[in-house]
Every structure is written in structure tokens, then in C-alpha cells.
Amino acid sequence: MKPPKSYIKLREALNSLPEIGPITAERLVQYLIFNREKRENLINSLRELDRIGLCKFCGMICEGEICEVCADENRENVVLVVRSPFEVFRVEDSGKYKGRYFVIYHLISPSEGISAEKIPKEKFEKFLENFKISEIIIGLPNDVKGEVTAYFLVEGIKGIKISRLPSGVPRGEDISSLDPYTLYEALTNRVPFEL
Numbered sequence: 001m002k003p004p005k006s007y008i009k010l011r012e013a014l015n016s017l018p019e020i021g022p023i024t025a026e027r028l029v030q031y032l033i034f035n036r037e038k039r040e041n042l043i044n045s046l047r048e049l050d051r052i053g054l055c056k057f058c059g060m061i062c063e064g065e066i067c068e069v070c071a072d073e074n075r076e077n078v079v080l081v082v083r084s085p086f087e088v089f090r091v092e093d094s095g096k097y098k099g100r101y102f103v104i105y106h107l108i109s110p111s112e113g114i115s116a117e118k119i120p121k122e123k124f125e126k127f128l129e130n131f132k133i134s135e136i137i138i139g140l141p142n143d144v145k146g147e148v149t150a151y152f153l154v155e156g157i158k159g160i161k162i163s164r165l166p167s168g169v170p171r172g173e174d175i176s177s178l179d180p181y182t183l184y185e186a187l188t189n190r191v192p193f194e195l
């Protein structure tokens with residue numbers, strides 16, 4: 001006899017997620033069948049994810065139109081450009097950075113079919129104007145993709161200081177992989193970005 005249809009459906013749905021193999025998926029289904037409370041909690045949490053959208057200014061994930069940082073008038077006129085929202089959370093956790101963020105989500109990579117059109121350059125220029133930004137800090141991975149993307153993003157921008165994290169940050173690594181101390185050091189010891 002085969003498992004019920006709903007069992008198979010959930011097993012497939014879980015197995016289609018990253019990091020969840022067939023055995024883990026099977027175990028989770030069995031666990032959820034017998035734990036009604038956990039199941040309901042999970043259903044509600046998943047539904048609530050629908051509330052998450054992107055901040056219209058910086059692209060950060062948030063509930064509502066504008067994220068907390070963009071809504072905060074006391075932030076410094078500095079912007080840290082990062083690849084993903086998780087880096088923003090990590091930098092915020094360090095508690096030391098008081099500037100703003102801009103999330104770009106993609107790095108230019110012709111071999112993966114990601115062209116410069118994916119980079120929100122116009123939105124970034126509007127952001128610089130809106131928040132009267134006086135310094136841009138490039139916080140993208142310092143490998144070829146990160147470099148190419150950074151050059152594209154800041155090309156043609158005049159009258160604003162442009163910095164990057166020091167070369168001590170391991171190549172190709174996201175800043176979200178740094179511990180808070182290293183991250184703070186990197187942000188404090190930033191160096192000029194040469195165009």
C-alpha cells in the first residue's frame with residue numbers, strides 16, 4: 001500500500017526545498033502528521049510571509065512600503081551596497097554601523113546569464129539623491145563578479161566619496177559570513193574605491 005496522497009504531496013513539496021533531501025522530507029512529514037500544534041504554527045508562519053515585500057527605496061525585505069532604516073531620519077548619509085538582505089541583518093547585528101543600505105540581489109555574470117540590466121542602477125541613483133548620500137561603501141564580494149558589478153553601479157557617479165572594504169576580507173566571500181568583530185573592523189577600515 002502507498003502513502004496517502006496528501007502525505008506524498010507534502011513530502012514532494014519539502015523535498016523541493018534547498019537543503020532538504022528525501023529522507024529529511026519523509027521524517028518531517030511523519031513528524032508533522034502527529035504534531036498538530038507545530039503544524040498549525042508552521043502554516044501560520046508561512047502565510048505571514050506573504051506580508052513581506054521589498055522596500056521601495058533600498059530593496060530591503062520588509063512588511064510595508066518602506067523599511068525601518070529608510071524610515072529612520074537619524075541614519076548617517078552613508079550607504080553600504082550589499083548583495084542580499086541577510087547581509088543587512090548581519091551588519092545591523094554588529095550594532096556599530098549607523099548608515100543606510102542598498103540591496104542589489106544580483107551580481108553581473110555573463111556565464112550565468114545575468115547581465116547589467118539586472119542591476120538597479122537608476123534606482124540606486126535616485127536613492128543617492130533622496131537620502132543626500134555623501135559616501136558609498138561597496139560591500140559586495142571582492143571577486144570578479146562583485147568587482148564588475150561595483151564598477152557598473154558607480155560608473156558616472158560624481159561628487160560622492162566611494163569606498164570599499166579592505167582587502168583583508170576573504171575573496172569571493174559575502175560579508176554575511178564575517179563575524180561581527182571582523183565586519184566592524186572591515187567597515188571601519190574601509191579604503192578608497194579606485195575607478
Ligand SMILES: [Zn+2]
Pocket residue numbers: 055056057058059060066067068069070071
Ligand atoms: Zn529601505
